[in-house]
Amino acid sequence: MKANIELLEHKAYNLRVLSLKATTQAGSGHPTSALSAADIVSALFFHAMHYNSADQYDINNDRFVLSKGHAAPVLYAAWKEVGLLTQEQVLTLREFNSIFEGHPTARFAYNEAATGSLGIGLSIGLGMALSARISKHHFYTYVLMGDSEMAEGSIWEACEVAAYYKVNNLIGIIDVNRLGQSTQTIEGHNIEDYKAKLDAFGWHTFTINGHNMLEIVNALDAARTVKNKPSIIIARTYKGYGLEGIENEENYHGRAFSKEQLQELLDKLEKRFYKAAHAKFDNIQKKTETDFKKLVPEVINLPSPVYKLDSKIATRKAYGEALKVAGQSSQKVISLDAEVKNSTFSEIFEQSFPERFFQCFVAEQNMIGMATGFARMGFIPFSSTFGAFMTRAHDQIRMAAIGQEPLRLAGSHCGVSIGQDGPSQMALEDIALMRAVPNSVVLYPSDATSTYKLLNLMLNYDSGISYLRLTREATPVLYNSQEEFKIGGCKIVKQSQNDQLCIIAAGITVFEALKAYNILKEQNILVSIIDLYSVKPMDTETIKNIVIKSQNKVVTVEDHFIQGGLGEAVCYELRNLNIKIELLAVKELSRSGKPEELLAYHKIDTNAIIETAKKLIKS
């Protein structure tokens, strides 16, 4: 389609005006960051992108990710210009009841990704672009970045992996307006510096004047013809472009203009862009609103697992096996690995479904960003790495929760029980981190059967992040294939009429608790044991019930730091019950050693349980 430059300039003008009005109305926001991008956004929405504005779910729609989320007003203004929003709606920007938040979130359904933490959009776009490849559709994904965020390493992770996958349907644009929040960027306006880096990273690059509509359009057109490479358009722009005395000046980041200033600025804008301001066009855009009722995903029921009771298998291996069965059950299931597939056993999935397995190399942030993009496109991505290295991507996990994308995460090698590799490889804070994510689910299986069944539950959990905590060592199969598990459930592993105390454990410590049970039983001390495989949400009612029947005495035991872990969560849930409770958990820095030495050192082993239980029973 030949570009209508006059139309695009007119639309860009309108984007500027509404971005200014909305931020002044809100009394806060980032108008100058919107203005540097207005010409680019106009060219994207009204020339480059192919989409059916009446149907957001049209799988052939091109996609737009605003990585520089602080420029949100220009995104909302664009959808207003598309005809799907009114000016009045956009003018509710940043109000409590408005879906037009300060930085775009999932509450504005046309928005493809929650952004506002910098440097995450390109990874999300990469996931979306690759989803087109698997589903054999041909849409393009556009990602608009700011220049400040090019300092984020996650961007370069995405650059590397995108080039590796030769995704020519991913087109990035950098709005190089030179100015960050408080200072000039490293590169300033030297767009050739970005070009050199991106060339070296294997991208097809364009350098343009980001306020020359013809240059923008030509680059966007050319980018769609590039083969075997992602493309990036490096656009030299001015922050606050169009505002005399403000354009390209420092100290205007994140500052809305007063109502008095606004009228003066709008008057000047109109004079400067007189032709664009007064151009007349028929509204060629549709006004149909998309029906945004959430698509109901299919329920996936995996066949029963086949683990033999008491045989030994690591939960991480059961994860790989269950993931493969999930892949057989649904074409939507994909697997992302951060180059530890032989440790997490996601390689079992890869062997069966190489086309749905994505090697993301040692770059966890980009892996989680990619998963977010895949999830947005309706896929069911399972991302796995060592639980310790999930910390690397916590910002991306946090942002996916704000974006309400149901990430499925699996962290292996959790706890001190990994042994000799030492503390850098031990996840000891992952329960705390994953619990502190809105709508998250934290699952921690002890054996292969429960791992398999919990993975099945994750498949069907669509309301937020779900996290599966996995153990390195092989553990005995505890549950037969008929056992039922549920999100928010627990298992009563031992119970009698004469329990003097309840032990609440999960994962590897369930087996320490069982050993303690046997020894205590020989001493005529009976205790109940709960396998708290669902740490969040928690089956508080069942726990209360068992605890009351266990003389109101509880020992929790976990291979995790005490802070924010299972024990604190139990303490909170049982807070007003007048019980006696003690928490066994890791309370100090760990080290290399044999698993059993470390469980003993940190007092989360059988002996520690027995000793604590006896003390509590006597008290």
Add this chain to the structure above:
Amino acid sequence: MKANIELLEHKAYNLRVLSLKATTQAGSGHPTSALSAADIVSALFFHAMHYNSADQYDINNDRFVLSKGHAAPVLYAAWKEVGLLTQEQVLTLREFNSIFEGHPTARFAYNEAATGSLGIGLSIGLGMALSARISKHHFYTYVLMGDSEMAEGSIWEACEVAAYYKVNNLIGIIDVNRLGQSTQTIEGHNIEDYKAKLDAFGWHTFTINGHNMLEIVNALDAARTVKNKPSIIIARTYKGYGLEGIENEENYHGRAFSKEQLQELLDKLEKRFYKAAHAKFDNIQKKTETDFKKLVPEVINLPSPVYKLDSKIATRKAYGEALKVAGQSSQKVISLDAEVKNSTFSEIFEQSFPERFFQCFVAEQNMIGMATGFARMGFIPFSSTFGAFMTRAHDQIRMAAIGQEPLRLAGSHCGVSIGQDGPSQMALEDIALMRAVPNSVVLYPSDATSTYKLLNLMLNYDSGISYLRLTREATPVLYNSQEEFKIGGCKIVKQSQNDQLCIIAAGITVFEALKAYNILKEQNILVSIIDLYSVKPMDTETIKNIVIKSQNKVVTVEDHFIQGGLGEAVCYELRNLNIKIELLAVKELSRSGKPEELLAYHKIDTNAIIETAKKLIKS
């Protein structure tokens, strides 16, 4: 100094032999990753690096960071070859009582940085290199990286910032052995791909054969003569170099050889490197052991703060002001910013001490890595950004704790009370994350005076990470300049003889609690209020004492997610007291809105406190 190639080859041979023996003895580890690096490490330790092995504290010593921490055996073997360790010591590798952990930690005092999570060493090295600049010393810092970790974005953050600072005393070496843990790296053996990227990032690059000692030595010599740029040596190597049938083959990552295999491998190694194996040299290295008693840092006492009671000032602003005073009090204090200095007010420090202020741009992982390097060299770096964006660097924070480096962190814009900018900008998980770090301290001041005094405490806290949680909004000054604060303390803000309940708050919620107090008092309901400014460690004794005097009833209120926050911590501390407690905290996804709207929406405002208090008092 002219290189003695024969000596270096002999030493490299010895490093290989001991790396193999130690991992076989341990029954686990990464011998092949040690072997690809052995020639480089030999050239570093016995030719390139200038250091006084008898005095680790000699400030002129060159420094070595093993970023590929899984090659730990080669590091220990090198120090054995230096003469400071015995073979017997190194052969305790990975044992519980050994300081030679699976990945190097702070327990081996010669080790400059805890590594094992990939991609963090270059940032730490950059901090060390820049510390030489401030302290006007002339040592070089060498960082040995693996090729897999070049996929980590944090590496590229460090590359960018190091080039920006023109640190010619930072020399990186990439051990390009082609093979990752489970698959080939993206670049494989194409060392020119790395060169192109690093050239574009502004580094001086060398490409060499990493098993040709002359090439290694020449590159290392040349790197020391480079001006105004960091240097990097990209060395093509073979994983498992020297081991016939294993060298450059897949499936040997992280696998120690059996005792039977070992002898065969050693025999072959001896044949292949016969000359190096049998070379004879006088031991030219010193054997003096360094005295590793920890240096006792000076205690810094800042002058009294000067905030007027009831005047309004944001704690983030008080942070900037206190940081400046700290900078006046000690030349060791430095400030690192992730391009939000006008939001965290670290710009106040910059204005006074530009030479001790480091702009790290929007790259939080590298900022924390740099701070770790500065801390290692005895500086007192304060790193600040939005609390939400600390999540980006959680792996680096975790690793600094393993490295026992006392990072000082300040996170601004915490909680929903930031308002309109929306959830992406709100730190709501930072207390949970920072609590779950061994030896960490979590401080959360409510007013300017306490901010100032708590920063003074952080200055003198040297045993781990300390975190200062800061609020965006201005709050009234509550404390006069004579008030005393301590790590592990709290303030009893309100107390009477007739308290019916205790409210435990911190930061912004202290003021909501005070408003609730006044309203309740009008209704003849008296309550006590605790300002829990030290969330970790907690002043449990004082709290217990006040709670007992407050009818054993407690409401906690915090602008943070409930999971892992202040309330759960209190629940744990008061677990066996038979009290009634309710927790007010953020329990759902937040959104844009006015601060007061959001405090009300999440039920952490005055009304929620009153309602909950009344219910609890009636119960």
